[in-house]
Amino acid sequence: MLAPAAMHLVDSPFADRLATNYVPSDSDILKIRALLVEPEEELARLDARIDELEATLFELREKRASLKTLIDAHRALTAPIRRIPHDVLLEIFFSCLPSTHNALIDAAESPMLLGRICSTWRYVAYATPRIWSSLHIPSPSYSPFIPPHIESALHRVVAAWLERSGTCPLSISHSEGIDHWDEPFLSQILKVAHRLQHIDLSGTVESLIPFLRLGPQDLPLLQSIRINVPSETTYNLTDRMDALQVPTLHQISLDLSLDPLLLPLRWEQLTGLNLACRPVWTDDGLVGGLTSAGILAVLSRCSNLEQCRLRATARDLDLPSEPSSITLPSLHTFILEDNFLPECVLRLVLPKLRHFQIGDFSTFFAMTEFGPGSPGDTELRADIDPEGYSQEDLVQLLRHFSRISHLRLSSRRMYTYGLVLVDEEFLAAFYSTPDTLCPMLTHIAFNTPYTPPSDAAALAFVSGRMSAGLPLQHFGADFGRPMEMDIAPHLHHFIEGGLRLSLNYVSPRIWELDPQAGLSDTLAWI
Incomplete structure (x- = not known):
């Protein structure tokens, strides 16, 4: 509804000229200015009233916010989470841990975040070794020009983390650039080798040898291992892979340049296998890699496989002439990376796939x-x-x-x-x-x-x-x-x-x- 002072604008003599390209004369301009005197005064009064009401509303909102802050602070004291039993709290903590990768050294994620809520949560988290039983150690080489004091602090965090894990079996992952391997991190991992259950390492051949030379007596709990050497030739590494002979080892993932058939594996005990073995040039020509015949040879050794991923990296001249089939009674997941349909697939019998x-x-x-x-x-x-x-x-x-x-x-x-x-x-x-x-x-x-x-x-x-x-x-x-x-x-x-x-x-x-x-x-x- 228009203000009283503006009502006469409805019957303005210029109403039919509004929103047009009309050009007023000098006398019309004087009339328009006179016509707007009272409406403009009313507009100023309305603006002043609005400012007054907004100031009052602002004051009320400030008072409400202060009161609500006090109310919320008191209500927080009655929150059920404050009285939750420790065993239930622990189950919540376990559910907060990452499920698709190892725990990160990140103050904004569990488990580190759990120690930043309150003293009670910090006590429960730090006193529970299982919460700290997985760890991803970030690679300084992926952050160029990292200050020495930062890298030193990272080593201390890793040491404290491993100490909090007590005697729990460990799951650790660590990856370095091909031009850098941080020996102190490897030394920290080797110190807890007897507790390693799952290990994921990526680095140079030189860096991996100290770990791969560990035998069954050094890795009594090891169940899965992932090794990745991005570009180096590892063809002559097979005789130094004692870690692959651990009797508790059930899952293997290897991305290397070698012949997988030469690996000292206990093939029959594997339930998970991931091979991306590239061929390499030697004095005898191109050797290694994984052909269709190699796929058949590998699968024939792994009667208990449940999950398998293979990358065909070399070509056969001919498959074995005998079209004998290979049965894998427990295999439920099979991934084969190849550009051509390998005939070997048609020789597989996979009833649980x-x-x-x-x-x-x-x-x-x-x-x-x-x-x-x-x-x-x-x-x-x-x-x-x-x-x-x-x-x-x-x-x-x-x-x-x-x-x-x-x-x-x-x-x-x-x-x-x-x-x-x-x-x-x-x-x-x-x-x-x-x-x-x-x-x-x-x-x-x-x-x-x-x-x-x-x-x-x-x-x-x-x-x-x-x-x-x-x-x-x-x-x-x-x-x-x-x-x-x-x-x-x-x-x-x-x-x-x-x-x-x-x-x-x-x-x-x-x-x-x-x-x-x-x-x-x-x-x-x-």
């Missing part, structure tokens, strides 16, 4: 588009990058793993020069009878560049699959192109029955003229 990944993947990634959670006893999730495969190769692979329930065809590249063509013939194999491809399939995702050739082909695939035995529950495609037709209305009946579609398209590109295209930065000739 639940996760399968094959292709040129730089990292393992979860199949998030299919939802969270672990696969059930009857599910087999496969993630395949068929770069370099022929269509026949891919079909052969899918027929070999006929229990696949969740399938993703994808690549870490946007474009591929591979041989696989996801065409109508390939898609029809999934719903043609009687020899249907992947009869247990319920979830499938096609990611660029392995996508159906058209929306019509995608519609035919889903419709055909829904009427060919086990119906789809999820169909996803990342087309990398604009939509040609909306297939959802044609699948409405199936969607109502539970089918979930996840279709991603690129928005059509709208051409726009760039007025500056080809414009030189300056008008000068030189």
Whole structure:
């Protein structure tokens, strides 16, 4: 509602000229100024009143904040966490520890943060060795020009941390740049070698030898080991790896340049294996690495494997002529990094397999588009990058793993020069009878560049699959192109029955003229 002094502006003689390009005359300007005298005075009074009310409101808010601070401080005394039993508090502390990596030397994270809340929490945390049983020692070499007093302080923190861990089994990780290895850190690790349960070391050959020479008597608790030598030749290191012969060792991860078949491992006791062994040039030519024949040889020695990741780093001239199969009765996760379909995979019998990944993947990634959670006893999730495969190769692979329930065809590249063509013939194999491809399939995702050739082909695939035995529950495609037709209305009946579609398209590109295209930065000739 307008103030009384401004009401007459509603009937202003200039009302029909407002918000126009009208140019007032000198006499009109005098009239407009006279017309605005009272409204402008009223506006000033309103501004003054607003300032007064805002000052009052500010004062009230200040009083409220002071009162609330006192109330909250008193209420905090009644917080249930103050009276929580120590055993329950410890369970909370354990739940706060990192689960995907070793604990960090970071005041903003557990367990160090637990000692910064109050004296009671600090006492409980510092008096519980298990809280300090894992540790990642950061590498000073990744922080150039680190001041000596900072590095010295870090050594003291590590020493105090290990002391707080008491006699608990330890999980330690430490990585150095290839041009630097800090001997005091290695010395600290070697002093607690008898308590090491899990160890993850990355460094130079020279730096690793003191640890690798430790024998079973020095590492009585060791269960898992990860060794990474980024670039150096380690072909002659196999005779100095006593640590790999520890009888309690069940999980091995090695990223080295050597022949894995020469490793002094107790293969039959391994439940977890990760090998990325690169070939090296010697006087006898290229030796080492892991070929398809080598993969078969390794797997034939590991009858108790449950998880396995192998990187094929060398090529076979020929596989052994005998097509004998290898059965791994407990293997549930198998990841093979390779650019070509190795024939060795088709010789594997894996009755408990639940996760399968094959292709040129730089990292393992979860199949998030299919939802969270672990696969059930009857599910087999496969993630395949068929770069370099022929269509026949891919079909052969899918027929070999006929229990696949969740399938993703994808690549870490946007474009591929591979041989696989996801065409109508390939898609029809999934719903043609009687020899249907992947009869247990319920979830499938096609990611660029392995996508159906058209929306019509995608519609035919889903419709055909829904009427060919086990119906789809999820169909996803990342087309990398604009939509040609909306297939959802044609699948409405199936969607109502539970089918979930996840279709991603690129928005059509709208051409726009760039007025500056080809414009030189300056008008000068030189």
